[in-house]
Amino acid sequence: MKILVYVLVIIHLVSCNKDSFTEELLLKPLYANKLYSHFQFTTKWDVDATSDSMFHTNLFPRAISEIVVRHNIQELHISLTAGLWRYETWGYPVVDAAPGAEVWAWFNPDTENVDKNWKELANSLSGLLCASLNFIDSTNSINPEISLRNSGVVQGQVNNTFLRYSSLPREIVCTENLTPWKKLLPCSSKAGIASLLNAGYIHNTQYHSVGIMFRPICADKACTRKAVELQQTVSLVYDYKMLGNRQWTLRRLFGQGIMNACPLAKESSIYVDLSNDDKFDLEPYPHEYITAYRGGYETTYAKYDIKRIKPMSIAASYEGKEIINVNIPPPLYASQYKTGFGQQNGGIITKLYNNHWADLNVVVLQNFPWYVPIYLHTMKIESNGNILQPTVLKYKPGKLREKAHYLEIGLRLPPKSTISISIDFDYVFLKWQEYPPDANHGFYIGSAIISAMLPLAKNYTGIPQDGSTIADSFNASRSGYLVQIRTETMIITLPTPDFSMPYNVICLACTVVALAFGPLHNITTKRLILKVTTKKKLSEKLKSFFKK
Amino acid sequence: MTMSRKNLLLTYSLAVGVRYLFLHSDFQKDIVNRIEIQTPLNSFKRVVEGRYRMSLGIDPYESDSLHVPPLHLTFYTFLIDNFPNYLPYIFMLIDLLTGHCLYTFARRYMLKLYIKQEKNKHTYAEDALSQLLEGRDLYLPPQYALVVFLFNPYTIFNSAAMTTTTVNNLLLSLFFVGIIYDNLVISLAAMTLSTLQSFYPVIMIAPLYLTVYKRKESHLQACLTLFIYALSVIGIIYISGIIYNGYQFLDQTYGFILKVPDQQPNVGVFWYFFMEMFEHFRLLFLFSYQMNVTVLYFLPLTFKFREDPPLLAACFVTLIAIFKSYPSIGDFALSLALLPCWKHLYSCMQQVFISSVTIVITTALAPILWDLWIFWGTANANFFFGATLAFVTAHIFLVTDISFAYTKREYLLKYGNCRQINGKDAKLVLE
Known part of the structure; x- marks a missing residue:
């Protein structure tokens, strides 16, 4: 009887955990022989982010919920990026990220000491992601008033004193950041689309960016219940030249084909953008073609539902000669x-x-x-x-x-x-x-960071603010499309002193001071008097010298 | 006989001409931005920045870009707002005024020396005639002072860069005029304003005290003068604090001068020393260096030169220029322009040649070494540091030489040139 009660309780608990996980991969050929692949893993959970129930996690990573509760976080954005996104030729990415590390967080309005929480948060994240985020402190953080708005749901007035932003352009991003990031996924990298993330392949790309976004959202349309959402993203830009030729396959991009979907995922899909002028055929044949209209532009996607497949690799085969178009830069x-x-x-x-x-x-x-x-x-x-x-x-x-x-x-x-x-x-x-x-x-x-609401969605792949998956961005025409362009980081070489000289410099400078002190001391404390000089011959002088 | 009005006018117009030519020459921009001329403390660019931030409603003292006190900032803001196109000419005018002050000072000083000499002539030793001032010493040194100030490249560059040192030099030269004419109002006002701007002139209380004491023969009156001085400095700071909603400017002005947080190179010895200093010794050496320039020589020199307050003030001006935390060549321009006034000491000075040659060489060498370090990357900081070290040493030699010459001349006037004791050879020694 007791066992039955336990089982019932467990079933109840599990069914009460209203959380869902979606995994998606977007493949999009870019101008100038590049291939953009964007992994989007979204975990939604109907829970109050401030309550203790945040600790009873199911699909949601417990490490994140602990950080959120402990540091009183409302919204968190992290990106670790190597390389620069070339807006001029590549258009807009799904998630904008600056080279190096970039973190920004909104704290709940009841936070007493934002700077302290921010410093502690940076240290926690540093441990979580094995990145040098611990270098973030009040000397390199700012709280912008306009550029960085909440992307999640907010109650009451927005006050930018609870916002902190910092970037570490020097941060070098590599496997040691990706491995802990993968562990935050429900299936880790053991199954599903995440199994494509092999460090040996993705760090060979021209651009790679790992991102985490946590935000509060509404659980229903009327926004009566709160929920939280975690988006984990990886953006990669492959260069066909580095792959050898443009006939890409999943195996060539990621080192292996896709075996199965993550069993915990509600949805698991791969989308391939087909709207490039340079046409290619896909093998195997996609499950579905989606035509999306957005902001005056039409895009066609091929969709693979991973839940329905056997182990496979997607291959693109270009036919005929390569078409080289004139680059039309984004707005x-x-x-x-x-x-x-x-x-x-x-x-x-x-x-x-x-x-x-x-x-x-x-x-x-x-x-x-x-x-x-x-x-x-x-x-x-x-x-x-x-x-x-x-x-x-x-x-x-x-x-x-x-x-x-x-x-x-x-x-x-x-x-x-x-x-x-x-x-x-x-x-x-x-x-x-x-x-x-x-x-x-x-x-x-x-x-x-240059922020703008673009009136049209040309070259735009971003997910709308009310959406959380790549599928949500199809047919998502809005009044404006937010882009936050990151420019290049710069390096300046500050003039350096001679690091081997401290003792010499101290001695020389003190000698100069002594040169002033000595004579002035003599002149001011002594009197001029006449004194008889006894002139000695050189031989006598030498004699007296050696006698000493 | 003084310099004729025509000659004076000619000198001033020549000075204006030289400045005008320099202002419109190609290399003006390259020269005025040099660190030998502009320091964080006297840079006019920072004043403009402070004014601009104020116009945006940002406290100019919130950051560490502005180190000019509020009263002076108000003055510069007034200038920038009302005469934006005439600023270089205003600084030119300030330079001419400074030159004229120095000329006035030197004339009066030489006259006073001469009167004193005639009065005490009977007490002098018989063979000390060579030490005495002649008639032409009454009008030549003032002319030299004027010319040395107006045509010194240091001064020209300094005023072309519109540094606040230009104004400070005017204030200090006004102070000299004030003490030589026994004009308390001028000297007090000049000293107060100068102290507010660069703090170190606070040690000028010694010559001020001596001047008042010599005139009134009363310690009480002299102390009262110092009291008025202290009161006006504190009063102005207090009022500035009320107008600027707080006293954070104190940390950005006097705190900045005393704590030396900015290690930008200059012609002094401070910058590299504190750049290379071990962190746990910083405070110790900071105290030692600040005491060195303020209190260390204060009493000894005051006692030594109690008979000659202008000379004391001049020694202080030179020592401040040498040891202040952010010296620029503008500071040295003033101390060099005062040199002709000590013409009567020249015969007792020993290192003039070495010092002057060193100053000339290092002045030419320092910019080259700086360029090699900063622009071409073929030298390092040590080269420039070496040049500034030699430059400072030369000035130290000058000031110690003058002090020693003063002592020696006093001796010679009293005892004559005789170098024998009871028929045996003897020599002068300090003991």
């Missing part, structure tokens, strides 16, 4: 570079390109580390030779060794224009112990 893209030579004064130029036929409203977020003291009055915004006035300007000056400089510029970009934002900075001289071990490697300046 908005940006780049950033450093000007000046030498190590005295320099400048940073951020270039924005608006290819759209109408005005575009954008917000540029720049996060300069404390060792890049900028002169705001030198900021010049030019658009095709004309001076452009910012619509909004938010600036919080940084402080040497304490605080980063944060700058947010709202701009209305004229149609078909190139806009350059230039700003001057000074090279600072640090104390010798403040230089990293490889001092001449240089110091990094993180990416600028």
Whole structure:
């Protein structure tokens, strides 16, 4: 009888855990012989994120729920990226990410000490993902006012004092980050689409980015019950040249075909974007063709339902000659570079390109580390030779060794224009112990983030804010499409002292001080008097010297 | 006989001409941005930045870009707002005013020296005639002072870069005029404003005290003057605090001067020393260095030069320029321009040649070594440090030489040139 009760309780508990897991893979050929593959793993769970029931996890990774509850987190975004997403030729990715590590989090409004929680969160994440996120602290964090909005559901007023953003452009992303990331998945990498993630293959790509996003969502349409959602993503860009030729197969991309779906997944699908001009055939034949209309553009996808297949590998075979099209860049893209030579004064130029036929409203977020003291009055915004006035300007000056400089510029970009934002900075001289071990490697300046709501969905693959899977992005026409473009990171080499010299410098400088002190001391404390000089011959002098 | 009005006018117009030519030359931009001229403390670019931030509603003292006190910031803001196109010319004018102040000071100082000499002539030794001032010493040194100041490349670069040192030099030269004419109002005002800007002129209380004491023969009056000085400094700081909603500017102005957080190289000895300092010794050496420039020589030199407050003030100006935390060549321009006033000491000085040659060589060498380090990457910090070290040493030699010459001249006036005791050869020694 007792056993029966236990069994009933367990069945009840399991059925009460209203959580679901979806795994998806999107394969999309890009311009210039590239293949974009995006893995999207979404776990939804009807639970109150602030309550203790967060700890009774089923599909949701317990490590994340512990971090969320302990640090009082409302929303969390992490990305670990190697390589730069080339917006100009590749269009927009599903998830934008800056080179290196990038973390931003919203804390619940009842958080007492946000900076402390932020520091602790960074340390926890550092342990969780084996990344150097522990270098994040108040000296390299900012809380932007406009650019980074909540992507989840929010109750009440939004207050950016509970937001923290930090990027570590120097972070090198590799297998040691991917392995712990895979362990957060319900099936780990043992089954399902995640089994394609073989470190040996994915780190050979031109661009790879691992991401985690946690946010609160609504459990139903009326938003009466709260739920949480965890999106785990991997974005890879393969170069056909590195693969040998453009006839790609799953085996060639990932080292193996797909064996089965994750048994815990509600849905498990692979989508292949077929809307490229350069046509190819797919083998085996897809289960379904989906035609999606979004923001004025039509896209055709081939869908494979992994739940219905036997072990297989998808192969694309191009027929005929390669078609090389003219690159039509997306409506908005940006780049950033450093000007000046030498190590005295320099400048940073951020270039924005608006290819759209109408005005575009954008917000540029720049996060300069404390060792890049900028002169705001030198900021010049030019658009095709004309001076452009910012619509909004938010600036919080940084402080040497304490605080980063944060700058947010709202701009209305004229149609078909190139806009350059230039700003001057000074090279600072640090104390010798403040230089990293490889001092001449240089110091990094993180990416600028350019946020815009694009009016059309050209080259756009992002998931809408109300959706959580790739399938949700089909036919998802909205009034605007949010892009957050990341620019290049930069490296500056600060002038270095001679690290082997501390003793010499201290001795020499003190000698100079003594050169002043000695004579002045003599002159001021002694009197001039006449004294008889007894002139000795050299031989006598020598004699007296040796007698001593 | 003084410099004729025509000659004076000619000198000033020449000075303006040189500055105008330099202002419109191609290499003006390259030169004014050099670290020998601009330090974090006196850079005009930072003042412009502070004003710009204020116009955006950001506290200019929140960051560490501005180190000018509120009163001076208000003055510069006024200048920038009202005469944005004439700023270089205003700084040119400030330079001319400084030159004229120095000229006025030197004229009066030489006259006073001469009067004193005539008064005490009977007490001097018979063979000390060579040490005495002649008639032409009354008008030549002031002309030299004027020319040395106005045509010194240090001054020209300094005012072309529009550094706040230009204004500070005017204040200090006004102070000199004030003490030589016994004008308390001018000297007090100049000293207060100068102290507010760069803190170190606080040690000028010694020459001020001596001047007042010599005139009024009363310690009480002298102390009262210092009290007024202290009161006005504190009063202005207090009012600035009220206007600027808080006293965070103290940390950015005087805190910045005293704690030396920015290691940008300059012509002094501080920058590399504190760049290479071990962290646990930093505070010790910070204290030692700040005491070295403020209190260490304060009393000894005051006692030594109690008869000659302007010379004391000049020694202090040189020592401040040498040992202050962020020196620039503008500071040295003033101390060099005062040199002609010590013409009567020249015959007793011993290292003038070595010092001046070293100054010339290092002035030419430092920018080259800096370029090799920062722009071409073929040298390192040690090269530039070596040059600044030699530069500073030369100035130290100059100031110690003047102090020693003063002592020696006093001796010679009293005892004459005789170098024999009871027929035996003897020599002068400090004992």
